[in-house]
Amino acid sequence: MQKKIACGLFLIVTFGNSSLAQEPYAPQSDDQILERLPKTLSLNRDRMASIREKLAADPSNSDLASAAALGYIKMGNTESDPRFYGYARSAISPWWDQESPPASVIKIRAKLKEKDHQYREAITDLEGLLKDAPDDVQASIEIINLYRVVGDYEFARESLQRLATQQDKNATMIASIPLMAATGEAKSAYDSVAEFSATAESKSTTGSVTDGILPWATAIQGDIAASLGMFESADAHYRKALSIDGGSIHLKRTYADFLLDHQRPAPVMQLLAEHENDNGCLLLLAIAANRLGKKGLAADLKSKLLVRFKEIRLRGSLPHGRFESRYELELNENPEKALEIALENWKLQKEVRDARAVLESAVLLKNYVAAKPAIDFIKQSGNEDVALAQLIRTLEQQQ
Amino acid sequence: MINIRSKTKLCLNRLTFVSTIVLVVLVSISSQAFAHKASDSYLKIKGGQTELELQWHIAIKDLELMIGVDSNRDGDVTWGELKQKQSAISAYALSHVSFSIDGSQRNLKVREMLFTEHSDGGYAVLALNTGAAGSSEQFEIEYSFLFDADPTHRGLVLYENNDASATYVLSSSNPSIEFEAGDASLWSTFVDYTKEGVWHIWIGFDHILFLISLLLPAVLLREKKRWVPVEQFKPAFYSVSKIVTVFTIAHSITLWLAVMEYVTLPSQWVESAIAFSIIVTAFNNLFPILKIPGWAIAFVFGLIHGFGFANVLLDLGLSSVTLGISLFGFNLGVELGQIAIVAVFLPIAFLFRKTKFYEIVVLKLGSILIACIAAIWMLERIGNFEILGF
Numbered sequence: 001m002q003k004k005i006a007c008g009l010f011l012i013v014t015f016g017n018s019s020l021a022q023e024p025y026a027p028q029s030d031d032q033i034l035e036r037l038p039k040t041l042s043l044n045r046d047r048m049a050s051i052r053e054k055l056a057a058d059p060s061n062s063d064l065a066s067a068a069a070l071g072y073i074k075m076g077n078t079e080s081d082p083r084f085y086g087y088a089r090s091a092i093s094p095w096w097d098q099e100s101p102p103a104s105v106i107k108i109r110a111k112l113k114e115k116d117h118q119y120r121e122a123i124t125d126l127e128g129l130l131k132d133a134p135d136d137v138q139a140s141i142e143i144i145n146l147y148r149v150v151g152d153y154e155f156a157r158e159s160l161q162r163l164a165t166q167q168d169k170n171a172t173m174i175a176s177i178p179l180m181a182a183t184g185e186a187k188s189a190y191d192s193v194a195e196f197s198a199t200a201e202s203k204s205t206t207g208s209v210t211d212g213i214l215p216w217a218t219a220i221q222g223d224i225a226a227s228l229g230m231f232e233s234a235d236a237h238y239r240k241a242l243s244i245d246g247g248s249i250h251l252k253r254t255y256a257d258f259l260l261d262h263q264r265p266a267p268v269m270q271l272l273a274e275h276e277n278d279n280g281c282l283l284l285l286a287i288a289a290n291r292l293g294k295k296g297l298a299a300d301l302k303s304k305l306l307v308r309f310k311e312i313r314l315r316g317s318l319p320h321g322r323f324e325s326r327y328e329l330e331l332n333e334n335p336e337k338a339l340e341i342a343l344e345n346w347k348l349q350k351e352v353r354d355a356r357a358v359l360e361s362a363v364l365l366k367n368y369v370a371a372k373p374a375i376d377f378i379k380q381s382g383n384e385d386v387a388l389a390q391l392i393r394t395l396e397q398q399q
Numbered sequence: 400m401i402n403i404r405s406k407t408k409l410c411l412n413r414l415t416f417v418s419t420i421v422l423v424v425l426v427s428i429s430s431q432a433f434a435h436k437a438s439d440s441y442l443k444i445k446g447g448q449t450e451l452e453l454q455w456h457i458a459i460k461d462l463e464l465m466i467g468v469d470s471n472r473d474g475d476v477t478w479g480e481l482k483q484k485q486s487a488i489s490a491y492a493l494s495h496v497s498f499s500i501d502g503s504q505r506n507l508k509v510r511e512m513l514f515t516e517h518s519d520g521g522y523a524v525l526a527l528n529t530g531a532a533g534s535s536e537q538f539e540i541e542y543s544f545l546f547d548a549d550p551t552h553r554g555l556v557l558y559e560n561n562d563a564s565a566t567y568v569l570s571s572s573n574p575s576i577e578f579e580a581g582d583a584s585l586w587s588t589f590v591d592y593t594k595e596g597v598w599h600i601w602i603g604f605d606h607i608l609f610l611i612s613l614l615l616p617a618v619l620l621r622e623k624k625r626w627v628p629v630e631q632f633k634p635a636f637y638s639v640s641k642i643v644t645v646f647t648i649a650h651s652i653t654l655w656l657a658v659m660e661y662v663t664l665p666s667q668w669v670e671s672a673i674a675f676s677i678i679v680t681a682f683n684n685l686f687p688i689l690k691i692p693g694w695a696i697a698f699v700f701g702l703i704h705g706f707g708f709a710n711v712l713l714d715l716g717l718s719s720v721t722l723g724i725s726l727f728g729f730n731l732g733v734e735l736g737q738i739a740i741v742a743v744f745l746p747i748a749f750l751f752r753k754t755k756f757y758e759i760v761v762l763k764l765g766s767i768l769i770a771c772i773a774a775i776w777m778l779e780r781i782g783n784f785e786i787l788g789f
Contacts, residue, residue, distance in 0.1 A: 022515055022516060023515070024456075024515040024526070025513055026514065027478040027514055029478065030479030030482065031477055031478070032478045033476070034459055034476050034477060034514055034523075035459035035460060035476045035521035036475055037459075037469055037476060039474060041463070042472060042474050045472075082436070082438075083460060085437075086437060086438060086548075087548060087549055089549070090549055090550055093550055096550075116551075277520060304518055308436060308519065311518050311519070312436050315436075315553040315555060316570075317437070337665075339665065340667065369782070372782070373782070
């Protein structure tokens, strides 16, 4: 009954629908471009069509389903468009609610849950899988990352130890670097990944390197360098990563973030120009435009972002707390709201950006108390991020 | 999925790389999750005019998947390409929705295709003839568009008439709805918000405890530093009515200020201050430190509680059309909820007012208990952690 009332309310209120989209019209010219399709779609069209065809003929084949889903997840990562995650979910839909699907499917399912910020549910899936198959390297790496994202470093370390016994050095490295970087071993993480990159580059003759691990290693070198305050190296790593994997939106966003941190909004406009569709990019573009004093453009981007948030809410989802908090802080000048959202997001995930969202709004509000749990967490973890350290110092001085 | 077989040393042969690539693809940092908006279509229904208007906005990206609209495969979908596929789009789309109005299934026809943009890109707009009157009352929609290909897809039904608007979400687990235009009327908005107000008092333990700690001494009088029971029901009743009414007036003022965004306070402060108000009020029952009557306490603290109500109301969302009616309904609901509490509390308290049990157990121990609970709330709310869990 109550649910019905709440539902009814949600229904009635929301907002003037007209604010969502402009009045529909018939374009004047047949040549008017209405939509630029994701590049990955044309690149993978034939391959995915063939996998889908096979899957359609044999929908209960979990290997085919996993292959199709994996293909879509990759496309989703490239475009950071959740549509593709939806397609992936469709491929594994026969197993979506099953207690113990085949291992390959569980891993996909966990990944899709993670993409939807259901970190705990993803962890549960993988824990179940690892109970039966403790030597599943893939699942181990995934779960270590998930534990790290939600801040359960102890569990992450335990899983890492188990993974290390399997003598798969590459896998162990991939899993350990981000964890070390977050827990007080950033310098040695940086050195290991640097060593890895050097070896990888020297052996890079096949071409496969360029679409795989090297961009990841180079980008994470950039992240760790930035975290340690080695800004020039970070800049060089990021640019190198972009030169080998210029298509990654995630990478562009990370670099844009870095540029904004170092008061270089101008290149951000160019870097992200084609990625307004990505919420994070749109946010960074709006911030950059704002800092460059391009008032009209900033206002335009800001209102686009606001409509995006509204439309996400309308479908019953929530915008990413990290983005929304930063929007409130930097574009809407509402640090109270920013802090509230950041704290809510902090309950869910505990990466550096999540901590910054809390600390930055707390600094503006001179609210040490609200930031205290995040500060304690960071100190306890040993995270060496220089930006976090500076924010904590400011908060402590304000006290 | 490919498992990496163990390698004893840092080995970068091709095979390892291929498998590691898969790893990295999957492991790639989680926080890029749902950076876009997922797939939605919008079914806009406009009543209140001569004919019922229906528009269906479908993302061009989704049409590309289902029908293939980029005929020349250059990655750009033009208006010309979209028009070329109009009949295929219409046929496919209309075979995935069924629409009944006032009990009879409608044969939808595409009048024209248009274009618009939503925040995540271009949408084809099918303007549909429903053959139904704008005054139609009852709607049933069954929707199966795209769910097969994308179970995370949503169909968003946006109904609007002259009075109000309503939104319904269709999903693969909830693919059909029935609703009445009346659901979006001002009256039903008012009723819903009134219910919500009552409900908020009912589940809002802090408001209940505040009210109770204010009401506990209402059947007693403070004379020469001692509590003495009131003689008659009437003065107790008046005193209680005054407290409840003044509380309502006070929280109505700040509720309005906050909802109109004339004054905004961080909810953490507000919630902590509400807990503080309960501590003070309960404490005041033990040691009357506040040299003001109960109704004045109710007024001052009512101002704080109003901000708390506002947060609830803002979370529910408000439209400008229905703002006034929603506010009024919510306030009325809160008032009704309070009256219900008083109606239960007052007769019982009056009955037992002369007993030591009332003075010692109910008033004194009760106030101590309330103060303790509120103190824990205050800690929780300031520190942003959970002890009690309610």
